[in-house]
Each structure stands twice: as structure tokens, then as C-alpha cells.
Amino acid sequence: MKTITTLKTIMNARAGALANKKRLLLIAAVMILSGLCPSLARAQGLPAQNKAVYLGWGGYVDTQADFDSFFNSDHTLMAWFMPQYLYSYRGPIFSNTGAGTYLFGMEDYRMGDGGFIDPGSPVMTLQVGSKQKLFLVPSLTKDEWHHLALIRTENMIRVYMDGVYLQPVKNINAKTNDSDPDTDIQVNINDSPKGMLRFGRQETDLSTSTQVYGLIDDVAVFNRALAPFEIDHIRNDKRLTGSEISLIFGWCFDQPKKSDPSLPPVLNAKATFNGRATRVNVTPNRFDIADGVVYYAPYLLGTVAEVAQLPFKAYEVWKVNQGYDSRGGSHNGFASFSYDFSMAYPTGDQIYPNGSILAPVFSATHGFVSIYIKDKMPSGDEDEENVVFIRTASNEYLSYRHNEPFTINPNFDTGICDPNLGCGFPLGYPPEVNQGDFVAKVGQNAKHLHFGGCNHPFNSTRVTFPVAFDNYFASDDQGVTWKHIDRGYPRKGQYIKRAEN
Numbered sequence: 001m002k003t004i005t006t007l008k009t010i011m012n013a014r015a016g017a018l019a020n021k022k023r024l025l026l027i028a029a030v031m032i033l034s035g036l037c038p039s040l041a042r043a044q045g046l047p048a049q050n051k052a053v054y055l056g057w058g059g060y061v062d063t064q065a066d067f068d069s070f071f072n073s074d075h076t077l078m079a080w081f082m083p084q085y086l087y088s089y090r091g092p093i094f095s096n097t098g099a100g101t102y103l104f105g106m107e108d109y110r111m112g113d114g115g116f117i118d119p120g121s122p123v124m125t126l127q128v129g130s131k132q133k134l135f136l137v138p139s140l141t142k143d144e145w146h147h148l149a150l151i152r153t154e155n156m157i158r159v160y161m162d163g164v165y166l167q168p169v170k171n172i173n174a175k176t177n178d179s180d181p182d183t184d185i186q187v188n189i190n191d192s193p194k195g196m197l198r199f200g201r202q203e204t205d206l207s208t209s210t211q212v213y214g215l216i217d218d219v220a221v222f223n224r225a226l227a228p229f230e231i232d233h234i235r236n237d238k239r240l241t242g243s244e245i246s247l248i249f250g251w252c253f254d255q256p257k258k259s260d261p262s263l264p265p266v267l268n269a270k271a272t273f274n275g276r277a278t279r280v281n282v283t284p285n286r287f288d289i290a291d292g293v294v295y296y297a298p299y300l301l302g303t304v305a306e307v308a309q310l311p312f313k314a315y316e317v318w319k320v321n322q323g324y325d326s327r328g329g330s331h332n333g334f335a336s337f338s339y340d341f342s343m344a345y346p347t348g349d350q351i352y353p354n355g356s357i358l359a360p361v362f363s364a365t366h367g368f369v370s371i372y373i374k375d376k377m378p379s380g381d382e383d384e385e386n387v388v389f390i391r392t393a394s395n396e397y398l399s400y401r402h403n404e405p406f407t408i409n410p411n412f413d414t415g416i417c418d419p420n421l422g423c424g425f426p427l428g429y430p431p432e433v434n435q436g437d438f439v440a441k442v443g444q445n446a447k448h449l450h451f452g453g454c455n456h457p458f459n460s461t462r463v464t465f466p467v468a469f470d471n472y473f474a475s476d477d478q479g480v481t482w483k484h485i486d487r488g489y490p491r492k493g494q495y496i497k498r499a500e501n
Helices: 002-033 041-044 228-236 288-296 412-413
Strands: 052-053 060-066 075-083 093-094 103-109 123-128 129-138 146-153 156-161 164-166 194-201 214-221 245-252 271-274 279-280 318-323 337-342 359-362 369-373 389-391 396-401 438-442 447-455 469-475 484-490 495-498
Touching: 052 060, 052 194, 052 288, 060 245, 075 093, 075 228, 075 288, 129 156, 146 228, 194 214, 194 337, 288 484, 389 438
Parallel strands: none
Antiparallel strands: 052 214, 052 279, 060 194, 060 271, 075 146, 075 214, 093 103, 093 194, 103 123, 123 129, 146 156, 156 164, 214 245, 318 337, 318 495, 337 447, 359 438, 369 389, 389 396, 396 447, 469 484, 469 495
């Protein structure tokens, strides 16, 4: 009797296990059919795949996704995005190429002053036609991946970041045109954008467009409104599979080998890379630390055409008073659009202990002296006094501001107008400078050097851009310990010194 009972127990256990196995297989099949299970090829992270696009100075990507094909009905637009800056630059992640306005991206963080829950946090914006919504995003962090989803249901568009619904917030600067600014954006046929979907800047003219900086990857357009749990599944999978239901356009930017058929055609929608938008290698699992290093990769200039070095003598120690992306910075914008360098005293705290000390600065790159104003004593407006602009390429200039009066290199006296600006001077004029050539001195009166990049020396539509430096040392403890940097953007508070070439 006991043997019979034991056999029944074993048989029931086997039957239960078989039933559980069938249930698991059924669940897996449902997930695969519903597009919620990653394909083997994508999950394996094949070496030929796992690329993203870097959007930087002048970069944008045009697609063949016509707004007429999806915008006027329920749809979902999503992407992974890693911002490089939160407080220095504003610009679109998504935009359109035709008439009307479609823009979703970074906004001026100062729009939070006085009106938002947490003034000074990063701000994002959604603009469709004449309507605009703003979103306070304190959880948006630089150098880390974030998942973005815009879902249209009937005539309302809701925004999600990292699976969390973003509530529009009131903007005290009257930038919104809605009578009820705290609700989701409501659109109608008159608001419909025209043209194709674009990633990055709206205009191609470098003198008129704002610019977003960061990585974008796995962009997708669905012809229906995805439910939040569907977005969560896609987000948790880290990457699109190509089997998602209702996926009509996808851009994973991977470049599989011809012998590797793992990339579904729907994830390889056509895209034209413009400016300096370029594919970069990223990890298969959204590893923030590893992917954030992409910004400093030697093969990715992303700043100026010429490789730049710190504009100081080798091993001379300087302090970074203002770096890029420091809140409340100065010069040409609402945040830090240029570096502020001062020579550091050996003890680490004092700067220019003797006012008679003048520190020479040198050209960071090869280029041509374009225009400068010299030999003026500092006044209430020091921005454009004793300043030198060196052109490194078309629409690319490096500025050296707050130089000491009467110290600018006398060889620059051959002229003050750049033929690139249509001045009509003979070829070869104005003077050429090489990397390391003397520019001027800072010290006694100015006491500091502002250094930055811009697209035009003097223009109301001046656009600034960040400049990375190669081959230098940086210290986060006022010179106690140093680390070598192959390429980087010095941060506020760091001590830095240029290595030998």
C-alpha cells in the first residue's frame, strides 16, 4: 500500500512539473508573440552590433519617417538618451524637417526659477505647433542612460522618462500658450508637423540652431499607443528586438556584418548622418560608466576640427574656476559656455599672490588669428576687450578673453579681419598660428582667462560649443594626486596641467 502511495506521489509530481513546463513555454510564446522577449541575437550583443549615435556640435540625423505616416493617430515615439550636459545647452532630441513645429528635448534649466517645485533642476520641453509643455526632471542625470517615451492617445500626448509619467509644470515666464499649463499637451490637425523625423538640431545653419549633446539609441515609432507595462518590458530588455508588435520604424544604428543576419530590417530604417553625428560603440546592456567614456574617445572629436591642448606651459598648474555645465556660469549664455582658468599657487589656494605676475597663454590649436580687440584697460564691460579669436575651421573659433592690456602677440598686428568673413583680404591673411604659439598674458588686471569655442567672433546668433583637451593631468584634491587624461573636459574645482607633447 505504501509503495502504491509513493508511486502516485511521484507520478503527480512529474505531472505537475510537466504542467509547469507547459505553462512556462506558453508564457514564453506569448511574450515572444507580443514582442516583449528579446531576440537571441540582440541579447547576445554580437561584436558587430551595439552602436549608438553621438549628437554633438553641428550633428543631427535625418530619417525617412514621414510625420504624415504616424503623427495624426495614436502612436508611440521612444528612444534611449544619455545627456552629456544638463545646464549649458538646450536643443531638440526629436524634431521635424518641414513646416510646423515638433520638438522634444532639453530646455533652459533657469525656467524653473521661482515657478517649479525644485528650481534649478534640468528641464525638458515638448512643443507641437504653437503649444509647449515643460517638464521638471530632477532625476535626469548626465552620463547615464534614460528611456524616453512620448505616447499619443487620441489628441493627448503623454511623456514618460524611465517608465515614470512626467507631469507638465507651470512656467512663470509665459512660454506656454495653453490656458491650462499643468495638463498634458493637447493637439489637433492644425498642430500637425510636416516633413520627416529628425534627431538633433532643427536647422542646418550653424549660426541659428540650438544643439543637444549626448548619445541617442534604439529609437522606435509604433503606430499605436503602448501601455505603460509594454514600455516597461521594452525598457527592461535594454534594447529593441525588432519583434515588437506595431513597430513601424526603428533605428538601432548597429552595423552587422554581411554574414550576420541578426539585425531585423525594421530596426535598420534609413537614416542620413549630418554634421558630426556619428556612430559610436556602446555596451549591450546600457552600462552607464562604460558608455559615458565615449564622449572622451580619441576618435571622436565632437568639438573642434583641430586637436586642442591646454593653452598653458607644460606642467604649469592652473585651477578651473568654471567648467562646462556649471550652474550659473558666464559668457555667451545662461550657463557655462566657456572655461575660466586661473594659475594656481603651489599651496593650492592662492591665486596670483603677487599682482605683478603675468601668466602667458598659448594657442591651443593650429589656426588663423581672425579678429581681436587689444590694448584697452578693463572697464565695466570686459567681455570683448583684449580678446583674441583664432579660427580652427569654417564656423569654428576659439576665444581667449581677459588678456592683459599691451601683451597680445605683436605679430597679430598684420590685420584684424578674417577672409572667412568676406573681408576681401589677400589669401594667407591674417596671420597663421601653430599649436603652442604665444597669444597673450593674463594676470595683474584681468587675473583669469576665459577660453571657449564659438561659431562666430561677433554675431547676435553666436553659438558656443564645448572644447575637449588632449594629453593633460588633472587633480581633484588640489594637486595632491594627479591622473593622466587622454582627452577630457576639465571640471570646476580641478587643478590641471598640460603634459609635454
